[in-house]
Amino acid sequence: MDVTDPSGTTAEYENTVLADAGTRRDAGFADVSAAMREAAVGRLPLRRGVDLDLESLAREAGVDPSDARKAYPGEWDLLTDLVLSAYNAMGDAAERQSSGPADTIGSASAPSESYLARWVEVCLNVRRWALDHPDEYALIWAAPVPGYSAPPETMAAGARTVLALLATLHQAKEAGVLAPHAEDPALSEGMRRNVEPLTAGLLAGLPDPVVTRMLTAWTQLHGMLGFEAYGHIAGVAADPEAFFVHAATAMGVHVGLPRS
Structure with a gap:
């Protein structure tokens, strides 16, 4: 059985429903994008971090970790x-x-x-x-x-x-x-x-x-x-x-x- 909008035809009603659904999807996508951008921006300061773990650097440099600690306490x-x-x-x-x-x-x-x-x-x-x-x-x-x-x-x-x-x-x-x-x-x-x-x-x-x-x-x-x-x-x-x-x-x- 066809369901029609009281003021128009079935096709007109379907077009309206589809348009509304598209608008809701667009709004949902915008909400997701905004949330993702906010979370991503929160991580950007991590790019400015530096990995200076002394023990791993000492191993990479072929230096005894205890000697590295004497040269650089932290x-x-x-x-x-x-x-x-x-x-x-x-x-x-x-x-x-x-x-x-x-x-x-x-x-x-x-x-x-x-x-x-x-x-x-x-x-x-x-x-x-x-x-x-x-x-x-x-x-x-x-x-x-x-x-x-x-x-x-x-x-x-x-x-x-x-x-x-x-x-x-x-x-x-x-x-x-x-x-x-x-x-x-x-x-x-x-x-x-x-x-x-x-x-x-x-x-x-x-x-x-x-x-x-x-x-x-x-x-x-x-x-x-x-x-x-x-x-x-x-x-x-x-x-x-x-x-x-x-x-x-x-x-x-x-x-x-x-x-x-």
């Missing part, structure tokens, strides 16, 4: 050693100078165009290190390892790269060629809170406009490095190094280094 001690090694390796790269005429850049009497060249050289050296050691770079510049708090000594090692860039700025300032940008807007209260600790610490001796622009350049540098080291540059720049050199040069001029 997993965080080993992680700190890895962090320090990565920061220092990046600092070594930043401080490395070319074997050509740029070796004279360290003196305050160097030609003004050398300051920008040295800035770009430091940036390029750090880029090359990051691309050659993406896992070490990610360890210190990607998302923090859950539960780990880096000890103060890692900060000194981590500062070496920025100090290499700051050395160029200080040398240009001493030579009278560092050019703060007069058109910069007055600092807001929030930016004042950002800048004051820097001018009293790591960036002491530099004008406020240079400090604010250095903060921009520093964050842009690591944004660019992460973009390339983590594989996001493909399809964006046919020649990634040429793009990087162009951007690093622009950052140096932005901070106040002369083009010539």
Whole structure:
């Protein structure tokens, strides 16, 4: 026996029932998808975990586990050693100078165009290190390892790269060629809170406009490095190094280094 909707035919009623069922299925699928996404997002921090079980690492390294425990009482001690090694390796790269005429850049009497060249050289050296050691770079510049708090000594090692860039700025300032940008807007209260600790610490001796622009350049540098080291540059720049050199040069001029 056919069951019909009082207001229409059997076929019309069946179409309505099927449409309602499809809507319910769609809603159910959306509910399942939302629940699955929420559960999956909750697991994403686990990707930032590191497996540093000392005994298994000792076996893999061919080291007696008791010797491993003497060297590293806990997993965080080993992680700190890895962090320090990565920061220092990046600092070594930043401080490395070319074997050509740029070796004279360290003196305050160097030609003004050398300051920008040295800035770009430091940036390029750090880029090359990051691309050659993406896992070490990610360890210190990607998302923090859950539960780990880096000890103060890692900060000194981590500062070496920025100090290499700051050395160029200080040398240009001493030579009278560092050019703060007069058109910069007055600092807001929030930016004042950002800048004051820097001018009293790591960036002491530099004008406020240079400090604010250095903060921009520093964050842009690591944004660019992460973009390339983590594989996001493909399809964006046919020649990634040429793009990087162009951007690093622009950052140096932005901070106040002369083009010539």
